[in-house]
Amino acid sequence: MKDKLSEKEKQILLFISSFFERNGFPPTVREIGKGVGLKSSCTVHYHLKKLEQKGVLRRRSCKPRAIELVMDEFVVQSSAPGSSDGEGLVQIPLVKDVYYVNQKPVFEEVETLLFFPRSLVGKGEFFAFRVPDNRLVSLNLLKDDYLIVKKGETLFCGDLGLFFIDDEVCIRKVRDNQRYSEKKKWWEIDFWDDRYSAIGKVVGVWRKL
Numbered sequence: 001m002k003d004k005l006s007e008k009e010k011q012i013l014l015f016i017s018s019f020f021e022r023n024g025f026p027p028t029v030r031e032i033g034k035g036v037g038l039k040s041s042c043t044v045h046y047h048l049k050k051l052e053q054k055g056v057l058r059r060r061s062c063k064p065r066a067i068e069l070v071m072d073e074f075v076v077q078s079s080a081p082g083s084s085d086g087e088g089l090v091q092i093p094l095v096k097d098v099y100y101v102n103q104k105p106v107f108e109e110v111e112t113l114l115f116f117p118r119s120l121v122g123k124g125e126f127f128a129f130r131v132p133d134n135r136l137v138s139l140n141l142l143k144d145d146y147l148i149v150k151k152g153e154t155l156f157c158g159d160l161g162l163f164f165i166d167d168e169v170c171i172r173k174v175r176d177n178q179r180y181s182e183k184k185k186w187w188e189i190d191f192w193d194d195r196y197s198a199i200g201k202v203v204g205v206w207r208k209l
Contacts, residue, residue: 005054011036012047013056016067017091017115026067069113090116094128094146098162098169098199105151105164105199114146114206121203125151128206129162129169136171136187146206147171153201157191160202165195172196 005013015035019027027035033044048067051057058068069091092114095107107127114128131145139160141147147162155161160173175188189196 005051005056008036008038009047009051009054012044012051013069016057016069017113020069020113026065028065090118090121090126092116092121092126092128092148094130098129098164099167114148116148116204121148122150124153126203127151127200131171138185139171139173139187141171141205142207144208147202148204148206149200150203151200153198153203155198155201162199162202163189163196164199165197169199170196171202 012032015032016026019031019035029041029044029048032048033039033041038044038047048057048059052059056069059066093107094111094114096111097107099106111130127149128146129149131141131143131147134143149162153161155174157174158176160171163170163172172187172189175184175190184190
């Protein structure tokens with residue numbers, strides 16, 4: 001984040017994300033105050049204004065439950081109050097598309113937020129990407145599966161990743177060393193193939209049943 005968050009601001013963010021996960025809508029100012037131990041609504045408004053200034057949430061003044069969490073570089077990582085090991089919820093944005101600008105990935109519009117325990121995904125920065133079709137059934141991926149991608153992770157043989165090639169995003173698997181004698185599948189790439197620019201490593205798949 002551009003500005004470091006105070007412990008109370010972290011508590012407020014965690015409460016908002018947890019409340020939204022449980023109820024499907026954001027909390028009111030009074031509910032936030034009760035949840036984080038602030039008796040004054042003015043104090044809650046003060047902290048929310050600071051969070052707005054730091055670019056991690058937006059509010060619409062005309063509605064009581066109009067709090068929207070905003071991602072700094074499309075990721076907000078929330079830690080439980082008092083936790084030193086980074087446990088808690090991770091908010092992972094489902095991005096609509098990814099572009100490559102000035103040698104860096106640029107993420108288009110966040111469609112929704114997915115919530116996962118830190119213990120499940122580990123440390124790092126993540127985003128989710130929707131599988132566009134059923135062409136990757138050989139990799140056990142189906143249309144509309146959500147790939148959980150760790151940004152900037154180094155990929156090795158056997159890893160599944162999200163890549164850029166010719167200004168397009170693609171899902172590819174780095175070919176295993178022991179399979180070089182076999183014919184390469186269309187969804188495989190060689191480790192040394194510099195035509196591909198790695199966006200991140202796929203560390204999980206989330207599927208609606």
